[in-house]
Amino acid sequence: MATCDTRLTRRELVAEGTMAFYFAKPPGFRHLAGQSLTMTLIDPPQTDDEGDSRTFTIAAAPHETDLMIATRMRDTAFKRVLKSMPVGTVVRIDGPNGVMVLHDDATRPAVFLAGGIGITPFLSIARHAAHDQLPHRLYLFYSNRRPEDAAFVEELQKMEQVNSKFRLIATMAEPDKSSHSWSGETGFIRPDMLQRHLPDVKTPIYYFAGPPAMTMAMQTMLEDIGVSADAMRSEEFYGY
Ligand SMILES: Cc1cc2nc3c(=O)[nH]c(=O)nc-3n(C[C@H](O)[C@H](O)[C@H](O)COP(=O)(O)OP(=O)(O)OC[C@H]3O[C@@H](n4cnc5c(N)ncnc54)[C@H](O)[C@@H]3O)c2cc1C
Structure with missing residues (x-):
């Protein structure tokens, strides 16, 4: 697992109360489809007891240019900052992590x-x-x-x-x-x-x-x- 910084490139609504956030893929960052990352806000303008870090699945596939995450927009400091921070804001990510990756044996659906x-x-x-x-x-x-x-x-x-x-x-x-x-x-x-x-x-x-x-x-x-x-x-x- 590696720690690196990345920046927000865009965000969009993908369902009611649900947003996708796109981040530039840091050089050398490679993930397997289904893996996750932990994101930490750097010096956020607000915080609460739930803290400044969250684990998200990387919803984008490995061949895509950006890393995309998606989440329900509940009312927490972390999500308020994520929703309002300017494009270009830098966040820290740790990853990739996780075992939700496709099995090798293609005879099994x-x-x-x-x-x-x-x-x-x-x-x-x-x-x-x-x-x-x-x-x-x-x-x-x-x-x-x-x-x-x-x-x-x-x-x-x-x-x-x-x-x-x-x-x-x-x-x-x-x-x-x-x-x-x-x-x-x-x-x-x-x-x-x-x-x-x-x-x-x-x-x-x-x-x-x-x-x-x-x-x-x-x-x-x-x-x-x-x-x-x-x-x-x-x-x-x-x-x-
Ligand atoms: C491997 C993994 C990866 C995840 N990745 C992310 C991520 O990238 N981003 C993120 O924000 N969250 C992620 N989560 C967290 C997660 O999915 C949320 O905790 C959850 O979905 C709550 O939000 P919701 O509004 O979608 O759920 P809800 O709307 O409460 O539930 C979604 C649906 O689940 C079904 N359901 C609910 N309860 C039951 C039940 N008792 N029995 C059967 N079906 C039921 C219903 O059809 C319901 O519509 C991940 C969780 C796991 C386990």
Whole structure:
């Protein structure tokens, strides 16, 4: 792991209350799709008890020019500074870190279970797989409360046309609270949803990311359908 400085190049809204931030890739910085970094604000104009550092997945793929992170804009000093600091502001990063990277054995499909902004490692892996034409079959189950909360969903829908081995199954837990119509899956990711969309639930390697209650529920669900522990990959991300 290396520590280096980088600067903000741009930011954009990617879903309701959800922003992406782009940083120049420092010379020599290399990451694997799905890995993360820890970002520290340098002398921020405000701070609070939650501190000046956060761990984020690098949502951009390794071939991209910038490092991109994405997050829900909760009301903390860290996020207020991130949202308002001028383009060009320098931040410190440590990384890359993490084990949410695609397995080598392409005969086993990857199944990604994403809750909300936990989509970030899978966005990076999906972009990387499409760019490098990886042979793996990829199934992304992406659960949000409402369509307007689903960051990058349009890009992921289009990716099915670019990469014939990629499937997106988006599901909305609270579609009735949306101002958009929704005709896809509804509710949390459940065993019957996996069984309807996967040719076989036992052979894939499963990856999951999202709020702690979701990742715990995914682990229990997979254990209940007979998936072994060595076929499950996740990491613990707290403090957003
Ligand atoms: C590996 C990993 C990487 C992460 N990377 C990032 C990152 O780069 N940036 C970042 O900001 N955060 C990241 N997180 C943190 C994280 O995803 C947030 O804690 C979380 O998503 C909370 O915000 P939300 O508004 O998206 O969740 P919510 O909107 O509360 O939940 C998202 C969805 O999860 C589902 N869900 C919720 N509870 C349950 C349950 N009990 N059972 C089943 N499904 C449920 C629902 O469909 C819900 O719509 C990461 C987490 C992990 C584990």
